[in-house]
Amino acid sequence: xxxxxxxxxxxxxxxxxxxxxxxxxxxxxxxxxxxxxxxxxxxxxxxxxxxxxxxxxxxxxxxxxxxxxxxxxxxxxxxxxxxxxxxxxxxxxxxxxxxxxxxxxxxxxxxxxxxxxxxxxxxxxxxxxxxxxxxxxxxxxxxxxxxxxxxxxxxxxxxxxxxxxxxxxxxxxxxxxxxxxxxxxxxxxxxxxxxxxxxxxxxxxxxxxxxxxxxxxxxxxxxxxxxxxxxxxxxxxxxxxxxxxxxxxxxxxxxxxxxxxxxxxxxxxxxxxxxxxxxxxxxxxxxxxxxxxxxxxxxxxxxxxxxxxxxxxxxxxxxxxxxxxxxxxxxxxxxxxxxxxxxxxxxxxxxxxxxxxxxxxxxxxxxxxxxxxxxxxxxxxxxxxxxxxxxxxxxxxxxxxxxxxxxxxxxxxxxxxxxxxxxxxxxxxxxxxxxxxxxxxxxxxxxxxxxxxxxxxxxxxxxxxxxxxxxxxxxxxxxxxxxxxxxxxxxxxxxxxxxxxxxx
Amino acid sequence: xxxxxxxxxxxxxxxxxxxxxxxxxxxxxxxxxxxxxxxxxxxxxxxxxxxxxxxxxxxxxxxxxxxxxxxxxxxxxxxxxxxxxxxxxxxxxxxxxxxxxxxxxxxxxxxxxxxxxxxxxxxxxxxxxxxxxxxxxxxxxxxxxxxxxxxxxxxxxxxxxxxxxxxxxxxxxxxxxxxxxxxxxxxxxxxxxxxxxxxxxxxxxxxxxxxxxxxxxxxxxxxxxxxxxxxxxxxxxxxxxxxxxxxxxxxxxxxxxxxxxxxxxxxxxxxxxxxxxxxxxxx
Numbered sequence: 001x002x003x004x005x006x007x008x009x010x011x012x013x014x015x016x017x018x019x020x021x022x023x024x025x026x027x028x029x030x031x032x033x034x035x036x037x038x039x040x041x042x043x044x045x046x047x048x049x050x051x052x053x054x055x056x057x058x059x060x061x062x063x064x065x066x067x068x069x070x071x072x073x074x075x076x077x078x079x080x081x082x083x084x085x086x087x088x089x090x091x092x093x094x095x096x097x098x099x100x101x102x103x104x105x106x107x108x109x110x111x112x113x114x115x116x117x118x119x120x121x122x123x124x125x126x127x128x129x130x131x132x133x134x135x136x137x138x139x140x141x142x143x144x145x146x147x148x149x150x151x152x153x154x155x156x157x158x159x160x161x162x163x164x165x166x167x168x169x170x171x172x173x174x175x176x177x178x179x180x181x182x183x184x185x186x187x188x189x190x191x192x193x194x195x196x197x198x199x200x201x202x203x204x205x206x207x208x209x210x211x212x213x214x215x216x217x218x219x220x221x222x223x224x225x226x227x228x229x230x231x232x233x234x235x236x237x238x239x240x241x242x243x244x245x246x247x248x249x250x251x252x253x254x255x256x257x258x259x260x261x262x263x264x265x266x267x268x269x270x271x272x273x274x275x276x277x278x279x280x281x282x283x284x285x286x287x288x289x290x291x292x293x294x295x296x297x298x299x300x301x302x303x304x305x306x307x308x309x310x311x312x313x314x315x316x317x318x319x320x321x322x323x324x325x326x327x328x329x330x331x332x333x334x335x336x337x338x339x340x341x342x343x344x345x346x347x348x349x350x351x352x353x354x355x356x357x358x359x360x361x362x363x364x365x366x367x368x369x370x371x372x373x374x375x376x377x378x379x380x381x382x383x384x385x386x387x388x389x390x391x392x393x394x395x396x397x398x399x400x401x402x403x404x405x406x407x408x409x410x411x412x413x414x415x416x417x418x419x420x421x422x423x424x425x426x427x428x429x430x431x432x433x434x435x436x437x438x439x440x441x442x443x444x445x446x447x448x449x450x451x452x453x454x455x456x457x458x459x460x461x462x463x464x465x466x467x468x469x470x471x472x473x474x475x476x477x478x479x480x481x482x483x484x485x486x487x488x489x490x491x492x493x494x495x496x497x498x499x500x501x502x503x504x
Numbered sequence: 505x506x507x508x509x510x511x512x513x514x515x516x517x518x519x520x521x522x523x524x525x526x527x528x529x530x531x532x533x534x535x536x537x538x539x540x541x542x543x544x545x546x547x548x549x550x551x552x553x554x555x556x557x558x559x560x561x562x563x564x565x566x567x568x569x570x571x572x573x574x575x576x577x578x579x580x581x582x583x584x585x586x587x588x589x590x591x592x593x594x595x596x597x598x599x600x601x602x603x604x605x606x607x608x609x610x611x612x613x614x615x616x617x618x619x620x621x622x623x624x625x626x627x628x629x630x631x632x633x634x635x636x637x638x639x640x641x642x643x644x645x646x647x648x649x650x651x652x653x654x655x656x657x658x659x660x661x662x663x664x665x666x667x668x669x670x671x672x673x674x675x676x677x678x679x680x681x682x683x684x685x686x687x688x689x690x691x692x693x694x695x696x697x698x699x700x701x702x703x704x705x706x707x708x709x710x711x712x713x714x715x716x717x718x719x720x721x722x723x724x725x726x727x728x729x730x731x732x733x734x735x736x737x738x739x740x741x742x743x744x745x746x747x748x749x750x751x752x753x754x755x756x757x758x759x760x761x762x763x764x765x766x767x768x769x770x771x772x773x774x775x776x777x778x779x780x781x782x783x784x785x786x787x
Binding site: 051056204205229400 | 537547551557594764768781
């Protein structure tokens with residue numbers, strides 16, 4: 001028994017040593033907190049990069065960690081959705097809208113020391129659009145006819161057709177020094193941070209770079225800590241291991257931070273829409289009345305509250321409030337009204353309802369949404385057969401092969417209403433008027449004209465219930481209350497870290 | 505003899521090929537495509553094709569198997585299909601988490617189980633031996649991830665003395681932090697493993713205490729303790745040692761769950777991610 005006492009004592013001692021060490025480490029951190037620039041910010045995220053290259057399938061994680069932090073574009077998309085000059089100091093657009101002449105900022109260097117020149121911009125662009133590139137939004141660069149570099153400070157883009165979104169799209173293009181380097185595991189950008197270390201499966205750290213051309217970062221560095229599980233992520237914030245969660249993915253994760261002075265919950269402007277998307281090519285969903293009937297049979301407010309509590313908002317079409325062509329009055333374009341739903345169903349030729357299979361991704365919140373829709377639609381005589389599929393299978397079956405009747409999916413980007421102008425997109429919505437408007441909206445000269453055209457698209461797809469837009473996700477960033485200066489809207493998964501400060 | 509060896513070698517070869525084939529088929533039965541893991545959300549048809557060519561998922565299944573088989577034979581792990589980064593150095597790096605996690609847990613469990621098993625056997629019939637038996641029964645019944653969650657709740661969220669998970673960015677160079685990160689995962693594995701092992705040890709010791717030579721030894725005037733130490737101990741551990749091998753391999757398997765609960769970058773979490781992404785070359 002004596003042995004046991006000894007062992008117990010040893011265990012207690014061991015724990016005490018580690019507790020002491022932990023407290024000591026925290027005290028150290030607190031002391032340095034007086035000088036914010038020496039502080040390391042710990043960020044928690046569910047999106048680990050697959051690799052570090054945006055053209056070789058690095059995914060959402062590399063955008064979050066690197067965009068604006070390690071790599072910069074000619075233009076920058078602010079957290080509010082505005083396009084501003086970044087590596088471009090100014091630009092001119094020709095009268096026909098086909099030529100953009102961009103002047104580069106002076107004194108910009110890559111992390112390797114090389115000065116930025118127009119050749120780097122051209123090479124970066126060519127790399128992004130090269131065959132085999134897995135760059136996102138690559139299709140938006142198809143209109144570029146040629147890139148010229150008359151001198152080291154000037155880049156001239158010539159387009160085939162005018163494109164009002166061209167600068168916005170250029171904000172997605174990272175300018176990198178492509179001189180012999182493996183961008184899957186290393187970097188050479190111009191941003192305020194350099195890559196420090198990537199421990200795959202665990203974390204990625206970037207540290208402040210002293211040679212930065214602009215306002216230096218307000219912290220010494222950032223560590224992105226990766227988790228596979230949302231509750232592990234919340235626990236890390238609760239136990240003080242991380243300072244910020246970039247995007248809370250489930251409402252269960254919020255409750256424990258509410259009414260607690262130690263944490264701040266930010267309810268940002270999201271662009272993520274939860275969709276019930278039909279295959280609009282085939283009956284019964286090629287009939288607008290049937291789609292509208294389903295829309296009106298669903299109590300979206302109840303659905304939203306049951307999933308997100310007090311967070312999130314309702315939308316009436318693919319357009320979130322942050323897009324310039326948002327129309328608030330559309331929220332009730334297809335109101336919740338069972339009798340209306342029944343009438344529409346009858347006029348669509350299905351007075352007794354019908355049955356369809358709903359391909360449901362297995363991850364949250366889709367299974368819950370599917371069950372809700374099943375019970376709602378049963379009230380108007382429609383039988384929903386839920387078919388659970390993995391995210392991977394969704395990509396193959398629904399997105400690539402278009403082999404589905406209806407499906408649930410979240411669409412995350414801003415400005416993605418334009419997909420309704422593409423009859424070949426997976427949901428197959430085809431309205432020649434919308435196709436024309438979307439195409440024209442790109443070729444206009446002013447943002448006002450663009451807004452007018454896309455407003456018309458917005459209204460048309462709502463009127464025809466091209467899909468059922470169930471709700472807009474909330475964009476929730478939670479941080480410890482001594483941390484500030486981080487972006488709260490997380491537009492397109494970007495997370496600018498350079499203004500983050502941590503105080504006592 | 506040569507014939508016998510050749511015979512054995514041939515069978516070994518055949519079972520190796522069949523095992524690889526079974527693994528291959530099982531992996532391909534999962535719906536999905538490694539190309540999907542690397543494609544952007546708005547991928548164009550050309551990008552989809554390019555990704556499939558890159559990952560080789562456009563090839564006929566026979567060809568895919570042959571490629572995979574030859575790469576396994578060469579022992580070169582090649583590049584990950586999904587990330588395009590070489591697999592071998594990554595595996596080595598991840599060993600530096602999984603091996604310490606497993607070995608430390610294993611050694612502690614073995615020591616604890618020996619003590620507990622010994623007490624439970626030696627004091628068989630007393631109330632605390634019953635408590636131990638009940639406790640080990642519970643230890644076997646509770647899933648490891650649940651134990652992990654409870655430990656996180658107690659030590660990280662309530663007491664704030666240990667991290668809830670994660671691994672230092674610079675790994676073992678930050679020795680203290682790395683060790684700290686391993687405490688809860690190790691405790692979790694120890695909890696579950698001690699329960700299993702101590703039952704084996706208890707049963708084995710009980711057997712020995714009942715045996716004729718211990719009785720003989722006692723009749724010669726030795727105390728129960730010294731007769732056990734002199735004659736019983738070695739025999740008691742013979743069946744236990746054979747169990748240890750199996751237990752060690754199951755600890756490695758258990759690490760898959762534990763590494764995910766505690767966000768540790770070990771082999772287990774690498775494997776689960778690779779399976780989810782159909783990253784065949786990493787598997």
